[in-house]
Amino acid sequence: MQIKLEHLNKTYTTKRASVTAVKDISLDFPDNAIIGIIGKSGAGKSSLLRLASLLETPDKGAVYYDGKRVDHLPKKELNRRRLEIGMIFQNFNLFSSRTAGKNVAFPLELAGWNRRDIDARVHEMLALVGLEGRERSPISTLSGGQKQRIAIARALAPKPSILFCDEATSALDPQTTHEILDLIKKIHANMNLTVVMITHQMEVVRDACQYVAVIDNGYVVERGTVSDVFKSPEHSVTREFLSNIRQKELSVESAIAYLQNQGYEVNKK
Numbered sequence: 001m002q003i004k005l006e007h008l009n010k011t012y013t014t015k016r017a018s019v020t021a022v023k024d025i026s027l028d029f030p031d032n033a034i035i036g037i038i039g040k041s042g043a044g045k046s047s048l049l050r051l052a053s054l055l056e057t058p059d060k061g062a063v064y065y066d067g068k069r070v071d072h073l074p075k076k077e078l079n080r081r082r083l084e085i086g087m088i089f090q091n092f093n094l095f096s097s098r099t100a101g102k103n104v105a106f107p108l109e110l111a112g113w114n115r116r117d118i119d120a121r122v123h124e125m126l127a128l129v130g131l132e133g134r135e136r137s138p139i140s141t142l143s144g145g146q147k148q149r150i151a152i153a154r155a156l157a158p159k160p161s162i163l164f165c166d167e168a169t170s171a172l173d174p175q176t177t178h179e180i181l182d183l184i185k186k187i188h189a190n191m192n193l194t195v196v197m198i199t200h201q202m203e204v205v206r207d208a209c210q211y212v213a214v215i216d217n218g219y220v221v222e223r224g225t226v227s228d229v230f231k232s233p234e235h236s237v238t239r240e241f242l243s244n245i246r247q248k249e250l251s252v253e254s255a256i257a258y259l260q261n262q263g264y265e266v267n268k269k
């Protein structure tokens, strides 16, 4: 699915203040691509995602899926569109009272699938995310990485065309982050799926995305292919994100060099 955001604006008004979280944002997400949206805390990433995923309506501007306008749809049409959208979040948002299998089954029950098809699809999805046979596991018995795998299985069970990820790896350690990104890339390679990943980690953009948009203070301040933006970042916020990962890499390199000097053998993987 191709997604087009055109001049989106969103202001939230509370008793105390009024905040414009999304300011005149226009972006194109090509069909079947993996797109990263990066920005600091409070930049407006989640607000933008809620507009793109039709959870909220913009004050101004329009959202198009494959050229059809989809903001402000009537309820019935909106519910139909929602079946084309999968979402995963930082805190997994699983139902703790349901087993792993029943979590994956949930959107299929909503969509009116019959029991036999649901059981078969749940089995298939658990195998796809590397948790075969865990249908009956209570959510509380799963690790963070396993919970995110269940959330991915649940999001993709109804065969959506879009997967929105809001900080999906932010609660995970680096190794598990790597595994989850690999899983998303593997699934993406085998499905027709547009993936939009919101993150504040440049590593996620580098390791999983083809395109990137940098958001700051409600505005898009930079956009392009990941290789172009990494090669010649133009905005100071982009440069800051890039220098953060370079510093992390340098500190890993210097730690490895130190250990090697001390006579340790270091496996760089």
Ligand SMILES: Nc1ncnc2c1ncn2[C@@H]1O[C@H](COP(=O)(O)OP(=O)(O)OP(=O)(O)O)[C@@H](O)[C@H]1O
Residues within 6 Å of the ligand: 012, 013, 014, 019, 020, 021, 039, 040, 041, 042, 043, 044, 045, 046, 047, 048, 200
């Ligand atoms: N429902 C809401 N009501 C009032 N203000 C809101 C609402 N949602 C977002 N905001 C405000 O809009 C701005 C952008 O918030 P948003 O959650 O989109 O940022 P973010 O980039 O996702 O940040 P984070 O990385 O911390 O998740 C913030 O100032 C926030 O307080």
Ligand SMILES: [Mg+2]
Residues within 6 Å of the ligand: 045, 046, 047
């Ligand atoms: Mg957010």
